[in-house]
Amino acid sequence: MMSSNNSKKVYTYDGSYQGLMTALYTAFKNREAPVKILAEAEFRDDLFYQKEVINTDQEKSEFFSEQIKKHISAQALNNIFHCYLSEADKMELYLFRYLFTGFKVGKSVDELLTKDYIRQIHDLAHRVRHESHRLKGLIRLKEAAGGKYYAAVEPDYKTLILLAPHFKSRFSTMDWIIHDHKREEAVIYSAEDKEWLLIDLEKGFEPKLSRRETEVQDLWRAFFSAVSIKNRRNRKVQQQFMPKKYWKHLIETPGSSQNYKLE
Template sequence: MAELTYHYDGSYAGLLSVLHRIFSWRETPAAISAGAPAQEDLFSAPAQVATDPERADLLLAAIREHLSPETPALVRHAFFSETAGVEMAIYRYLAHGWKVRRRLDDDLACPVVAEVHRLARRVRGEAHRLKGLARFRETADGLLYAPLEPEYFVLPFLAAHFSERLGQERWLLHDVRRAKGVLHEQGRWVLADLEVEGAPSLSAEEEHWQGMWRTFFSRIAIAERVNPRRQRGFMPLKYWKYLVEMDNP
């Protein structure tokens, strides 16, 4: 019997639907990948699995009941690392979990457990940094706009944070690299594809405060103690592009 290569729509719920089928039917995957199969494979049979929120919820409920309480969050954070092969890494992690049950997330000596923890830690770390480094700009129409280019897909985690922090404000988080955005209005937010051509026009007040902030930032520095290498350690260079204080006035 040919091994199965599973294909899904690329969503988190889609992956959970695939994993629910695999564990329920006691199958062993050859691979799990997003999108439809490009061509027939002589050595594995393709299986296109439709996203089923009910199946996804059933798997999460089983994980919470039988594995570690930390496991669902670790799986979700690792998935949004978008690392090549993350689907199989999560499969192997959960397959090990069904063997060791509640001891899963204490078993860090196991490579499949350590890998998922490593990916989840990276995503959590970047989300945490961007909660402080995201710079919202007020546009001419009153929207608070923050462009970002994160290494990992952290918009869902940032959205929940800023929704609570900014209350009823109208704002947009824009992942420029992935052409996706989170729009928040009237206390609710939605994640969708987003293409923005050119930089948005800023309000006069925003231009004023940006100038004031750059002046403060430049004058508070002690020239003799400027240490670019140490500065990059605290604020990695990859985030400087959208920091107001790093713009040229």
């Protein structure tokens, strides 16, 4: 049973996945049901709530993850991670309720779609996976000065960590950076070390393209425009497969004309 003596308690964590898992672990360990679980940056002082700062603990996070896999399922842990990447409002409480039910009923928790919070978990996780899959086919690496490669994206969700293994596999002999403009963070990959890291970047970071890259882009745009049949353009269908929100960072603009600018 969860304690009812802490009905006004708010947990705050550092915003990391490990921090969230530590906060969830703490709630179950202490048999508490906090009214909110928030990233520290999202918390606003409120006289009606008692704030408790949860410090990230890697060991607790890993232990709790293992307990979820053991007593619920590996798929449940997968859903939790992808839901976290959605950064959605109330995501943390949805996860708390999902786990509370999951520890009671086991892996069948994902069949209880009549419960709103479980539908929310599934929907958010699906949205994150879908965007990640779509971006794998839309991201274009460009050669920057110094022989490194660069791509910029502005995803709705925190998907860089899902993209990194795919691009490591496909471009393992190149040094590259995939930059999330919205969150000012990036995945950087070293061909020498065969490792990738998620880092923060300064606002406005954008490397200068190499001369060869500029020439190749000009040729590609000219080709894309030349093969485009004006009378057969269907922007509605184009946007189903390649939503307009992703066009900004593409070399080829769907339906573009000779000036290559977005309409």
